[in-house]
Amino acid sequence: MLREQLQKLFPDHKEEELPKEEISNIWLQDEPLLCKYEKRNGKSITLIEGYTGADNDFKILAKELKTFLGVGGTVKEEKIMIQGDYRDKVMDFLKKKGFKVKRVGG
Template identity: 40%
Template sequence: MTSDWKARLGMVYSTDPDYEYDTDAEPEPETLAPERQELRVWLDRKQRGGKTVTLVRGFAGRADDLAELARMLKQKCGVGGTAKEGEIVIQGDHRDRVVAILTAAGYRCKKAGA
């Protein structure tokens, strides 16, 4: 039995020691191998106060693996960024460098529309 009380919020207390709490949480999808990933690298300025960012979209896998890939890209580009909602945001226009880094790491990626 898990001791994570947050997973049981909204549940009614049960006195049955064999009762299994059923949560509606979906399991995270397995991360595909890099050669099976179809990544697109975009340039974006919308809703960012005129600042340019490089977006990497199309990653299929767990959030932890996405965050690890974002950390590697940020480190190799020497800039800041984040990984959220299934995409990686890198500060600045680094499309060419990001495509080169991802290709060297074994990912299939392309530069998408500007």
């Protein structure tokens, strides 16, 4: 109904299809990822470890996490290190992606 009204108001307008979000094909494992909080050199970091898939998939996941949170981070020694304490947000993000997540520590 609203579309019809808008079409009458703007007869020359053509609807455009919105681009769909790209869904990355990251391998989902059965074991849970471990989400930890640590302090290093006086700065807090969130660690994600326990991924058994391909290194490239882990790097893609790290990039998606950093973009989602708007923070810096890196991938070293099969761990994703995110600057700051974002355990809750990281766990929610990973659960939405289909991963099982286990919180380690406080």
